[in-house]
Amino acid sequence: xxxxxxxxxxxxxxxxxxxxxxxxxxxxxxxxGYSPVLWALRDQPLTVKEIxxxxxxxxxxxVAKMELSAKDKKxxxxxxxxxxxxxxxxxxxxxxxxxxxxxxxxxxxGKTATENLFCRTARIxxxxxxxxxxxxxxxxxxxxxxVSRIIGIDNKGKPPEVECLSKLxxxxxxxxxxxxxxxxxxxxxxxxxxxxxxxxxxNNMLLKALRTIAFLKNADKYVDELKxxxx
Amino acid sequence: MQFRDIIxxxxxxxxxxxxxxxxxxxxVKTGEKKSVFTSNLLIDPLYSPILTALKxxxxxxxxxxxxxxxxxxxxxxxxxxxxxxxxxEKAGLVTPAxxxxxxGKTATEALYARTAKLFFSSFAAxxxxxxxxxxxxxxxxxxxLSLREDMPKQDTECVKNxxxxxxxxxxxxxxxxxxxxxxxxxxxxKDSNSYEMSRITDVLGTILLLNQPKSxxxxxxxxxxA
Numbered sequence: 001x002x003x004x005x006x007x008x009x010x011x012x013x014x015x016x017x018x019x020x021x022x023x024x025x026x027x028x029x030x031x032x033g034y035s036p037v038l039w040a041l042r043d044q045p046l047t048v049k050e051i052x053x054x055x056x057x058x059x060x061x062x063v064a065k066m067e068l069s070a071k072d073k074k075x076x077x078x079x080x081x082x083x084x085x086x087x088x089x090x091x092x093x094x095x096x097x098x099x100x101x102x103x104x105x106x107x108x109x110g111k112t113a114t115e116n117l118f119c120r121t122a123r124i125x126x127x128x129x130x131x132x133x134x135x136x137x138x139x140x141x142x143x144x145x146x147v148s149r150i151i152g153i154d155n156k157g158k159p160p161e162v163e164c165l166s167k168l169x170x171x172x173x174x175x176x177x178x179x180x181x182x183x184x185x186x187x188x189x190x191x192x193x194x195x196x197x198x199x200x201x202x203n204n205m206l207l208k209a210l211r212t213i214a215f216l217k218n219a220d221k222y223v224d225e226l227k228x229x230x231x
Numbered sequence: 232m233q234f235r236d237i238i239x240x241x242x243x244x245x246x247x248x249x250x251x252x253x254x255x256x257x258x259v260k261t262g263e264k265k266s267v268f269t270s271n272l273l274i275d276p277l278y279s280p281i282l283t284a285l286k287x288x289x290x291x292x293x294x295x296x297x298x299x300x301x302x303x304x305x306x307x308x309x310x311x312x313x314x315x316x317x318x319x320e321k322a323g324l325v326t327p328a329x330x331x332x333x334x335g336k337t338a339t340e341a342l343y344a345r346t347a348k349l350f351f352s353s354f355a356a357x358x359x360x361x362x363x364x365x366x367x368x369x370x371x372x373x374x375x376l377s378l379r380e381d382m383p384k385q386d387t388e389c390v391k392n393x394x395x396x397x398x399x400x401x402x403x404x405x406x407x408x409x410x411x412x413x414x415x416x417x418x419x420x421k422d423s424n425s426y427e428m429s430r431i432t433d434v435l436g437t438i439l440l441l442n443q444p445k446s447x448x449x450x451x452x453x454x455x456x457a
Contacts, residue, residue: 064274065426070304147434149419153412187378194371202368209372209394216451219444226441
């Protein structure tokens with residue numbers, strides 16, 4: 001579609017940050033069906049057709065990360081890709097949960113009918129306890145096993161225990177996320193305004209910097225775990 | 232059938248790909264100019280089987296056809312694979328590596344190889360907080376940090392120095408370590424895709440920082456009290 005063929009009329013006012021504390025809502029962000037919709041809408045309002053396209057792209061990229069055989073990857077991709085009708089149902093559910101809203105209308109020049117636009121209700125959803133526990137799952141075990149062997153190269157041939165690395169990374173994640181979460185939660189209004197000024201990429205870098213600073217502030221709290229692991 | 236491979240290129244041990252590195256191409260269907268992040272090619276379902284297959288060493292297109300089918304569970308013609316190889320060559324990930332001479336045959340076959348044993352994707356490889364919008368982002372970081380009651384108004388330059396020294400330290404240490412031990416690391420990560428490689432790099436970076444907590448104590452303290 002060419003540049004001048006449509007115009008988006010956005011009427012919904014999006015928030016900068018929404019802090020999510022409700023466990024049931026947090027689960028939605030890890031749901032295999034809903035999370036690609038929220039991912040697709042991270043940048044701008046989209047029509048259902050556009051969401052569907054991004055949704056299926058997300059599935060392909062996500063399955064590519066999995067430790068599966070080529071055959072299983074192909075089957076998983078087919079099984080997790082969705083139809084336009086299903087996306088519409090997901091959008092309705094997310095709208096009822098307050099995570100997605102009707103953003104406005106897309107007017108296609110020369111056409112009477114408009115298309116609905118959808119957006120996230122906030123640019124950034126900040127989840128309490130996000131990712132804590134990820135370093136204990138099966139997916140992370142493969143990664144930590146390789147990390148352990150790599151560290152072993154330079155550690156007089158003594159690779160650290162995977163379990164110990166898992167504990168260390170969990171603590172890092174917990175303290176780092178907790179610190180950033182508190183900061184953003186306590187100053188929600190001001191942070192929201194700042195976040196709304198930035199693009200998705202800029203906001204990602206902003207969170208990266210805040211996490212690094214939170215990590216450095218807590219660096220002395222990992223001494224025991226690090227000693228147990230690396231010696 | 233007896234053959235001999237004449238290898239004419241020397242593979243680099245490690246190739247560092249910046250998170251911002253892109254490659255431009257023309258869309259075959261629309262003729263439109265598009266671009267893709269080089270690091271994304273490492274996990275692209277169309278291209279990654281080639282890069283995985285070439286971890287074994289230089290291969291001909293015919294050999295790649297067999298390996299690709301095994302890895303992707305989908306056959307691709309030699310013509311398609313040749314097109315993919317050209318694109319990966321343009322992205323700097325694959326290179327023509329020499330010729331296979333089959334005994335008794337006049338014609339030789341081209342060999343292809345990865346440009347490096349290890350591909351390592353890093354944010355710091357590009358500009359280390361020097362991008363066009365980096366100052367804006369760091370200004371916002373400073374503004375958010377200053378919201379804490381016990382902290383005075385932050386200084387962008389100070390946050391920039393801190394982030395540059397932290398990310399620069401991780402980048403330099405990891406680059407040295409990967410270059411020094413590329414053989415062992417290539418073996419350990421032979422089955423890892425780009426996503427796993429980036430998580431592995433994240434954990435190693437975290438551990439590197441934890442080993443040197445004192446190095447950043449002062450710049451952090453200065454920054455938060457600016």
